[in-house]
Amino acid sequence: MSVHRLTLGDVLAEHRRSRPQGTAVVDGDVRLTYPELDERVNRLAAALAADGVGPGDRVLWLGQNSFRVLELLLAAGRLGAICCPANWRQTADELAHILDDLTPKIVVWEESEAVEKARGQVSPDARWVGSGDEYEAYLAAGTGEPPVEVPDDAPVLALYTAAFDGRPNAALLSHAALIAHNMSLLHMRQMEDGFAFLACGPMFHVGTMMFTLATFQIGGKVVVTPAYEPAEVCRLIEAERCTQAFLFGPMIDGLVEANRDRAHDLSSLRFVSHSPEWDEMITVDDSPWCRSGMGGYGQTEVAGMLTFLGLGMGGAGHAGRPSPLVHVRILDADGAEVPAGEVGEICARGHSLFSGYWNRPELNEAKTRGGWHHTGDLGRREPDGTITFIGPRLRMIKSANENIYPAEVERALKSHPAVADAAVIGVPDDRFGQSPKAIVVLQDGRDATAEEIIEHVRGEIASYKKPRGVAFVDQIPKRGYTPDYDALDAAHGGGAYPGM
Known part of the structure; x- marks a missing residue:
């Protein structure tokens, strides 16, 4: 046994001893202290082990936010297994792809039409456990101690990324990577004893998960609600004296509207300044994270944030400086570092980086060439050392804080029988920043309305990815084999892309 090892399970075991009365999780009527959470996690790990779950095996959650996501993650971690909370808003086809790709041993699920359809499309090898009473009975039947000594570099969390090439990839994050990111984030956010985080954003999203785990790391309270609902979020902030929540512009506006009568005291929330009405309701926080407007650069593959604007406020680069636990380089196509002021690919290495994608050996080799993680994003090192994304x-x-990649939407468009070719651009949107717009060429002799095209896409992929407008054209301009997106932007009002 290494005296240098530290896993998420070790963190929980320490909290059991150090915080015997501390509340770990709140979810509806469920309130668990750290000792109670540890006991349940041990039982769940034993139940999973009895079903053959061991090192490297996958456990899948298909459902809305729940305290059970954290339990499954910690229980899988005690076995050296991997937990994946999947995007429950996806279509049956998208969920079937995840089931087929991840090949989980155990699926814990909430009933929905999409999940039922997806289950019917794949091999029935996995054991399916219902998320309610069946889950509780399954957990209660577990006995004994987890039998595995888990290395801290073992992957424990899988999060599917947005689809660059038409299908998503599962980024694998180890115990060590998550703990390293936790430490960076709790330093930037200046988390203190008694910190309470409201997980009102999706737990399949790294933005929610990174604050959930940083709060867990410091022994704080994680408050879970199934999904964002303004009135309920206001109630929970007051009832649980939440310090932080997963919120961005439109969500904040929804809370301001829901609490116009000041029925709820939101002053415990120490958050970023947004509007006069909002600032009067909360306590505007002065931590580097909030003073910088929660700025920086990140992605799932780095466990959340790679750079923090809070480490470079007033600098030339609007993404700030790297986390203290990583190195960042701006490299050209040959892997050489470009001079300050020149654009290249943002590349990184360090403690909080992922372990690669599940079942993608060729992609992993390409992504880690030269000993650096190649993010796929362009950036610039400014003369003062700060980073610009x-x-x-x-x-x-980028629409309402969700990443939408044209290739995925184009694949769905082209599956329509009347569509001969298609491209997708982003157009400015006052509310969401951007919204997708489809540029469509119809098959000779075929007809389709914009409404029919949009409805078709909604049936193929998650609804938030569907185009909000369609332009019909005779042909798509190309650069080689790919659409000429610059020409399409100019012709159809594209713009407001991230970083531009």
Whole structure:
């Protein structure tokens, strides 16, 4: 046994001893102290082990936010296994792809039409456990101690990334990577004893998960709600004296509207300044994270944030400086570092980086060439050493804090029988920053309305990725084999891309 090892399971075991009365998780009527959470995690790990779950095996969660996501993650971690909370908003086809790709041993699920359809499309090898009473009975049946000594570099969390090439990839994050990121984030956010985080954003999203785990790391309280609902979020902030929540612009506006009558005291929330009405309701926080507007650069593959604007406020680069636990280089196509002021690919290595993608050996080799993780994003090192994020090498649309990649939407468009060719651009949107717009060429002799095209896409991929507008054209301009997105932007009002 290494005296240098530290896993998420070790963190929980220490909290059991150090915080015997501390509340770990709140979810509806469920309130668990750290000792109670540890006991349940041990039982769940034993139950999973009895079903043959061991090092490297996958456990999949298909459902909305729940305290059970954290339990499954910690229990899988005690076995050297990997937990994946999947995007429950996806279509049956998208969920079937995840089931087929991840080949989980255990699936814990909430009933939905999409999940039922996806289950019917794949091999029935996995054991399926319902998320309610069946889960509780399954956990209660577990006995004994987890039998595995787990290395801290073992992957424990899998999060599917947005699809650059039409299908998503599962980024694998180890115990060590998550703990390293936790430490960086809790330093930047200046988390203190008694910190309480409201997980009202999706737990399949690294933005929610990184704060959930940093709060867990410091022995704070994680408050879980199934999904964002403004009135309920206001109630929970007051009832649980939440310090932080997963919120961005439109969500904050929704809370301001829901609490116009000041029925709820939101002053415990120490958050970023947003508007006069909002600032009067909360306590505007002065930590580097909040003073910088929660700025920086990150992605799932780095466990959340690679750089923090809080380490470079007032600098020339709007992404700040790297986390203290990583190195960042701006490299050209040959892997050489470019001079300050020149654009290249943002590349990194360090403690919080992922372990590669599940079942993608060729992609992993390409992503880690030269001993650096190649993010796929363009950036620039400014003369003062700060970093500017320019944008993805493959164009990306950012809508309401969700990443949408044209290739995925184009694949769905082209599956429509009347569509001969298609491209997708992002157009400015006052509310969401950007929204997708489809440029479509119809098959000779075929007809389709914009509404029919949009409805078709909604049936193929998650609804938030669907185009909000369609332009019909005779042909798509090309650069080689790919659409000429610059020409399409100019012709159809594209713009407002991240970093531009």
